[in-house]
Amino acid sequence: MKLLLSITLLTPVLAFSQITITESDFSDAGDTALVSLAADLTIDYASTGTNFTWDFSNLTHLSQEVNEYNQVSSASMLVGMVFGTFASPAYQATNFAASTSIPLDQIGTFLPVNISDVSLFSKNSAASINSVGYGVTVDGFEVPFKSDTIETRYELPLNYGDTYSSRGYSNLDMNPVYNAIWRQYRQRSSVVDGWGTITTPYGTFDALRIDHTITEVDSIYIDAIVSGFWLELPIPPSHDYEWWTSGEKEPILKITVSTILGADVVTSIEYRDIDRYVGLEEVSMNLKVYPNPTTDVLTVEGDFVDAKYSIVDSKGSVLKTGILSTSSSTIQVADLPVGGYQFVLSVQGSQSTQLFIKK
8 A cells, every 4th residue: 555655646746857958959960840830929938937837739830831950061162161171160060051040121121132041050069059150142142151259059968947148249241242241249148947848739748948038239331322331220139938858859839029119029939840731832932021020011022923812810710811913012901900920922832921920
């Protein structure tokens, strides 16, 4: 009887376990990870603690994307010189992947050049996951550039209660393509503030919760007829809340909250998931939907003509449809309720999707 009682008392404790996140739990060259995107302004991102149970099983996917991590050796010779085996050890990247770390929409507003295909180069090691630089395409020319100060995104191994801070400084000189310079300064403060189990539509997992507080100052030097000048770009401070488990290569769930006009707004939700669009071809069309968040009007740009659009709410209901006859159009959304939406663009059996927030 005493033995049975002991086992019974131990059972709730064994249901949870504190895990450790190591280098092997992060994506590296050759890995892919499918994630679903959701929108929910009321999601509870703040609750955390020890032996905690997070239930996000009601998340509804609005779109999906595949995160691909590439071999540095597959890039151009110029990239290889900057981040490959000929680079100094600190800058020898182990992978690169598409990134949204550079505010292309804002930069494009001020520059008469086309900046696209942003890649973040990372160096994974047993001690850390570091951002060592970027690669961008400026008017068709590939421009790789190292970060003058390397940002540590994760100090490893990660355990409950760990804290660390890091900063990154990057300087993109677009010469000789165009006389302009973009600078990014990021300050990161991270704390592992919870452990327990998390449930999403993907399943239930033991997890660590990490809160990254990020402040960023971006500025751009613009060449003028008389003299050039520096212009600061408004990048709101944000929190990245992440739940990590063993072996999944990406966070099980990541919620980004930005401080906009003094209020905290959920601007992004993504989670590991299965393929929920089997057989559907998703293409980029270089789709841009902005401003995001918006209040009255959406501007839609991309490589398309005579495309059908739909605006879908978090329950899957289609609220607006129409035809965009040109590659740059505006859509009135002032009548939409406050919340998160999916913008779906369809052309000849293919589609591209973007999430946006209506304030």
